[in-house]
Amino acid sequence: MSRSYIFCEGKRDRRFLKRLIQEKKKGTTIHEIELGKLDDLLRKERFDGVALVECGGYEKLLKQAARRSRDLANQPRALPNADIFVVGDSDKVSKTKFMERLNMQIQKLRHSNPLLKVREEGNECVVLENQKEQGYTVRVFVLTVPNNLESQLADSIRRLYSSEVKDLTDDEVVRLYCDRKYRCDEERMIAEDVDVVGPLLNSDWAKRIVDLLG
Amino acid sequence: MSRIKKLVIDGYRGIDHFEYEPNMINILVGRNNTGKSSILEATAITYTAPTGFLDKMRNNILEKIIERKGWENLEFFINLNKKDKELKMTAIKDGLEASVSAYYRKGIYEEIPKDAIDLISRYYSNLYREQKIFLRLTGRSLKSIDKSIEERIKEKISEALKVPLLFGQVTPGSNYFIALPNERKVLTTVLDPIDLIFISIEKFNIKNLYDMLLPTVRIHQTLDYIRNHIPYFNDLRSDGQKIWIYFENLPKPLPLSMIGDGMRETIRLLFVASLIPGGVLLLEEPENNLHPGLYDVVAERLVDIVRNDETQVFLSTHNLEFADKLLRYGGELVNVVRLYRVKDEFAYEVLRHDEALEELDELHIDLRGP
Numbered sequence: 202m203s204r205s206y207i208f209c210e211g212k213r214d215r216r217f218l219k220r221l222i223q224e225k226k227k228g229t230t231i232h233e234i235e236l237g238k239l240d241d242l243l244r245k246e247r248f249d250g251v252a253l254v255e256c257g258g259y260e261k262l263l264k265q266a267a268r269r270s271r272d273l274a275n276q277p278r279a280l281p282n283a284d285i286f287v288v289g290d291s292d293k294v295s296k297t298k299f300m301e302r303l304n305m306q307i308q309k310l311r312h313s314n315p316l317l318k319v320r321e322e323g324n325e326c327v328v329l330e331n332q333k334e335q336g337y338t339v340r341v342f343v344l345t346v347p348n349n350l351e352s353q354l355a356d357s358i359r360r361l362y363s364s365e366v367k368d369l370t371d372d373e374v375v376r377l378y379c380d381r382k383y384r385c386d387e388e389r390m391i392a393e394d395v396d397v398v399g400p401l402l403n404s405d406w407a408k409r410i411v412d413l414l415g
Numbered sequence: 416m417s418r419i420k421k422l423v424i425d426g427y428r429g430i431d432h433f434e435y436e437p438n439m440i441n442i443l444v445g446r447n448n449t450g451k452s453s454i455l456e457a458t459a460i461t462y463t464a465p466t467g468f469l470d471k472m473r474n475n476i477l478e479k480i481i482e483r484k485g486w487e488n489l490e491f492f493i494n495l496n497k498k499d500k501e502l503k504m505t506a507i508k509d510g511l512e513a514s515v516s517a518y519y520r521k522g523i524y525e526e527i528p529k530d531a532i533d534l535i536s537r538y539y540s541n542l543y544r545e546q547k548i549f550l551r552l553t554g555r556s557l558k559s560i561d562k563s564i565e566e567r568i569k570e571k572i573s574e575a576l577k578v579p580l581l582f583g584q585v586t587p588g589s590n591y592f593i594a595l596p597n598e599r600k601v602l603t604t605v606l607d608p609i610d611l612i613f614i615s616i617e618k619f620n621i622k623n624l625y626d627m628l629l630p631t632v633r634i635h636q637t638l639d640y641i642r643n644h645i646p647y648f649n650d651l652r653s654d655g656q657k658i659w660i661y662f663e664n665l666p667k668p669l670p671l672s673m674i675g676d677g678m679r680e681t682i683r684l685l686f687v688a689s690l691i692p693g694g695v696l697l698l699e700e701p702e703n704n705l706h707p708g709l710y711d712v713v714a715e716r717l718v719d720i721v722r723n724d725e726t727q728v729f730l731s732t733h734n735l736e737f738a739d740k741l742l743r744y745g746g747e748l749v750n751v752v753r754l755y756r757v758k759d760e761f762a763y764e765v766l767r768h769d770e771a772l773e774e775l776d777e778l779h780i781d782l783r784g785p
Contacts, residue, residue: 236780239780275762309765
């Protein structure tokens with residue numbers, strides 16, 4: 202598998218994506234990194250597997266994913282050709298919004314000759330072609346979690362315990378479930394839970410991420 | 416005050432094209448070989464060009480820069496992608512545009528303008544003038560002396576023109592200059608120091624800096640600043656020969672050479688910063704040798720001189736902590752220019768202080784560029 206970068210919004214998304222890759226892409230090395238440490242990784246000539254980057258909110262996700270896509274596409278030493286996944290909540294992140302940010306970032310970088318050519322491919326993919334290094338491309342997939350992961354988890358819990366949680370908000374539902382079953386340890390819940398998190402690993406949107414990871 | 420409002424660099428060393436409207440403090444960041452030093456050099460050359468490349472310390476900036484890179488490497492001062500071997504740089508100061516055009520030529524006598532050749536001729540004539548006077552005084556045949564000296568000057572000019580040359584023209588004034596590898600000199604028509612200092616071109620002698628500051632009130636301001644920020648520092652004095660540092664709790668002053676590199680560098684930086692109110696200060700990696708505890712002292716002072724004296728600062732750094740201090744103290748007076756090299760392509764982006772701080776602060780992003 203070529204190296205991939207997955208940018209996601211928050212802790213919960215990161216933990217979920219980690220479990221998804223561990224279970225569905227066995228043997229893949231996962232580098233969980235904070236955004237601030239990403240530079241160190243980008244500077245390494247070689248790394249295999251998936252870099253999982255938590256951005257801390259959708260604004261930072263869009264901005265930093267756009268910026269990093271631009272920088273990676275400008276950096277052919279990041280070979281083999283890199284794939285970037287931008288995974289956000291469908292109520293806040295979209296390919297159109299990502300394209301806006303990407304164009305903004307590309308325009309900010311001033312240079313004499315075009316460095317990058319950008320083209321859209323299908324509904325979810327943006328391809329950045331390096332004009333200096335023929336054949337070097339970076340594909341960015343903008344993938345969304347319907348609504349958001351919290352609501353997906355809450356729906357999953359409601360399906361099992363509808364009577365107990367019917368008047369609670371998504372956040373309250375997730376907290377309650379986590380309190381009762383995992384003593385507030387959400388990290389363990391996402392890493393181990395079979396009843397609620399398990400089914401989400403087989404949802405269409407999760408399968409799409411796994412398929413694209415190749 | 417002569418603030419640079421716009422800087423355009425075309426074809427200097429690794430820079431294809433750089434166009435930038437500077438702020439009062441301009442921090443250049445980027446990995447090695449991305450063009451930080453080239454931008455500082457180009458700024459220094461362009462700013463000093465109308466007055467013969469002389470900085471405040473009467474250093475010929477162009478000569479010093481060539482010296483640093485090697486006289487045999489003149490060819491590489493012009494971007495290798497420039498087929499016409501020509502570079503152009505412009506600095507727009509308050510109401511004045513200063514431009515430098517330079518060309519590299521190898522053994523093509525016809526392409527060197529007469530004015531540039533005249534500079535060489537004048538240089539050698541002056542060189543031989545004293546000898547000529549001496550010979551005349553000894554009563555030897557004037558005719559033969561004149562003839563032999565004229566021949567020697569011609570010979571020297573012809574030798575000078577055989578080697579690769581860098582020459583050009585400066586506007587306003589349409590003055591010519593020529594870098595003469597045979598003599599390791601840059602010849603110009605005007606020689607008039609300007610309020611610019613480029614630290615890195617030369618490590619200025621602290622005693623000289625002290626002597627230059629002494630007649631002004633700025634020496635007291637600078638020493639007060641050091642006293643207020645470095646508690647164990649009491650005083651700095653000169654006995655005419657040496658600089659002595661008085662530290663608290665020490666029975667005797669120490670000669671400057673006996674104090675640590677970091678402290679010495681701090682004093683040097685603070686003195687230099689005080690020397691050119693309203694001028695331009697260029698610093699290449701000023702954090703070198705500084706103890707991290709002194710970053711504050713230097714950063715705060717630089718912002719002070721920018722605020723109070725309207726001195727404009729351009730600096731390159733690899734130190735994010737130092738950049739962070741400047742961004743915090745300087746606020747909207749600061750821009751960060753992030754330089755990239757994408758294969759053989761030079762690229763850059765300009766971050767306002769809030770954008771740069773956001774990256775450093777909230778995202779802990781490394782600003783140095785990919």
